[in-house]
Amino acid sequence: MSELPEDHIGRRLRSARRQRGVSLRALAGLSGLSTGFLSMVENGHRHLDRTGHITALAEALRMAPSELTGQSFASTGPQQAESAHAAIPALRLAVMGMTMTAPQDRSAPDAPPSALADRVRAVNRLYHAAEYGKVASGLPALLADLHAAVEAAADGGERRRLLRLLADAYHPACTLLLKNLGYTDLAFIAVTRAAEAIAELDDPVHTALSGFFHTHVLMAAGSPAQALARADRAADQVERHLSGLEAHALLGELHLIRATCLTQDVRRSGADRAREVAGHLSEAADLAGRTGETKAWHLNFGPTNVGIHEVSLNTDLGLHGAAVTARRGVHPRVLEAPGREAAFHADLGRSLAHLRGRDTEAAAELLTAERAAPQRIHANALVRGTVSDLLDRQLPSHAARDLRGLAHRMGLQA
Secondary structure: OOOOOOOOHHHHHHHHHHHHHOEEEEEEHOOOOOOOHHHHOOOOOOOOOOOOHHHHHHHHOOOOHHHHHHHOOOOOOOHHHHHHHHHHHHHHHHHHHHOOOHHHHHHHHOOOOOHHHHHOOOOHHHHHHHHHHHHHHHHHHHHHHHHHHHOOOOOOHHHHHHHHHHHHHHHHHHHHHHHHHOHHHHHHHHHHHHHHHHHHHOHHHHHHHHHHHHHHHHHHOOOHHHHHHHHHHHHHHOOOOOOOOOHHHHHHHHHHHHHHHHOOOOOOOOHHHHHHHHHHHHHHHHHHHOOOOOOOOOOOOOHHHHHHHHHHHHHHOHHHHHHHHHHOOHHHHHHHOOOHHHHHHHHHHHHHHOOOOOHHHHHHHHHHHHHHHHHHOOOHHHHHHHHHHHHHOOOOOHHHHHHHHHHHHHHHHO
16 A cells, blocks of 8 residues: 555554654563564554554554544444434533532423333343444433432432442443543543442442442453452452342453453453463353343343354454354344444454454445444444455455445545
8 A cells, every 4th residue: 555544544543643752662671572464564464453463553553543544434434423422412511511429400301210220121122233433312301301310319218229220320321431442531431420429329349330330430441450450349249249140240341351351451461361260251151051041231242242252252352263163043133232243254354354264254244234323333443444454455346335324434545
């Protein structure tokens, strides 16, 4: 490539490095990556498609990973008018303006807690369906109603129930939505608001749940070591209060997020990371065998989600053959969560693109991912990079045509 497009990650890397006066050799030393590899990335001959590499480079250049990946991305296509990004200003005002101590300029809704619980379940279902525009546009009113209801409630059982609903509205729909769209600072505010509600509950398992979501935000901010330490503390707390399905499911989720943190920590050797990730996957699988498929905490812990993570974790470790092998027996549709289904096929596509002779399969997986959850896939920087890479390869005419269509819908130059 003689001239890289403006949104190419290699071009952004080169620009950021030069602005900071850092040589390729110095950046290689700071990030743990080779000078030759970085040179090829900057010139468009290799793609930066592993989260660990992106995190290491962002840390070395003292910038957020989203600045390198180019998030946030505006939606393209017919749903642009209701895109999540168009709704972010109102959501920003909501999460920044509401606290547990500031009185709300709003009357409590004339509805029982059960009706509010239905709305919380609905917004979390929309999040898992990757209907990001609908989630973002609906959250401000829901959060305002919940804060007003909590403020109006007397101390006692009803207030505690409302506090739990408030935390459930902030997780995962609000926190992970903002993280996935690249609004890391707003995600941190959202998870902090949830922690304020949870602090009043004084419940150790809910406190550990707050740690789980803080871990997600710390990873998005480019600090896998801090994220892992936060998840370790949360897991220790759950293990001291391990009773009931919800606690077991949360511990399983914490094993999965700790494994994800490890894939991004390039300071550890590849062998050490792979061994520790395998250990956490094994622990999570044992817990999933006890819980079965669950919807605890508005998440999807169970055998299927462990299988989805095995594909994802191996992809991020660069163990692409193992990632493709791990897909056997995993049927993400059973979760009825299109976002997780899309993540599964996207990671498969990313791994297949690294294996000789599997480019057509890779393109097919990426298209399957888009059909499951277009908003999630269009905003995924790593998928965008893989699509860009595949566009430069020789594909059968039908596969090349379909891939160009995907690139167009993502706003890429085909």
